[in-house]
Amino acid sequence: MRIPRWLLALLWMGFILFPFEAWAQARPQVWRAFLRVLAVPGMQALLHVLLFAIAVALVTPNPCPRRCRRRVFLGLLALAVVQEALQARFGPFRGLADAFRDLGLDLVGMALGAAFLAWRRTSTHDFHFDILVPQVYRLLHRRPPRGLDRLREGLQPGMRVLDVGGGTGRVVQHLPPEVMAVVVDPSPGMLKAAPREAHWHRVRGLAEHLPFPDAAFHRVIIVDALHHFANQERGLKEVWRVLRPGGRVIIEEPDVEHPVGRWVPWFERALLMRSRFLPWHRIRDLFPEARLVALDTHFGFFRLVLEKPTPAEKRHA
Secondary structure: OOOOHHHHHHHHHHHHHHHHHHHHHHOOOOOHHHHHHHOOOOHHHHHHHHHHHHHHHHHOOOOOOHHHHHHHHHHHHHHHHHHHHHHHHHOOOOOHHHHHHHHHHHHHHHHHHHHHHHHHHHOOOOOHHHHOHHHHHHHHOOOOOOOHHHHHOOOOOOOEEEEEOOOOOOOHHHOOOOOEEEEEEOOHHHHHOOOOOOOOEEEEOEOOEOOOOOOOEEEEEEEOOHHHOOOHHHHHHHHHHHEEEEEEEEEEEEOOOOOOOOHHHHHHHHOOOOOOOOOHHHHHHOOOOOEEEEEEEEOOEEEEEEEOOOHHHHHHO
């Protein structure tokens, strides 16, 4: 079941914005430390603006046409008016003047949220990958990725392997050193976080415009990265272009049709990421010429292995 975005906005306003201030004012013995922070000049206004800016980014779908944006902002404005009216009527130490002041702060927060969305539309990747994600991936380097045997299967010395969106190289570092591995990623923060003694090549680039010639790689792997592509259809066409005939592409993604995998999109959306998840059969449809080699599923994730036919196989098809 898919939760509507208007309900997500209602939950955000109802369970975070309204009780947060009400509890802070009605229970000073519990929120004493929080009240001391709010006592700093301008801190309460800053908190109000930030919460509404996050609310805008959280409930706005991607992509969102003009009519969609109008509905999002009118819906958030209506919820903000209802929230301030309830707090003015039932909240402790509230008045109409404070409600109008907070409503103005809500509008400022919405404007900042819209500015953030406009800036993010022009960026090549989410800002998380330059700040937070590299630190998380440093810890993941100690653990081998899931399905390592499947990734290594059929690899021979001298083969060329491309890891699209591989970032810090947490996957290719477990491949045999005789294999020539290349990691392409748009985030300089992720590429810089790779170990200095790395035996693979690092290239900054977009999946939608891979800086490699046709049929350059025997294998292409995309592990937990496809949902971050700005244009998934174009990115997968580029992957198919640089893959040699007879080569394989391995894609690992959260399974949004599994009860566990359904939580991943919500988690990444709460982090304000632009993630867009595709089920495995939708990805399979984007490779009409490919031969399905394997489909592995495990606890909310799937691993899809596809093979590019050779010219001889195309003739016999």
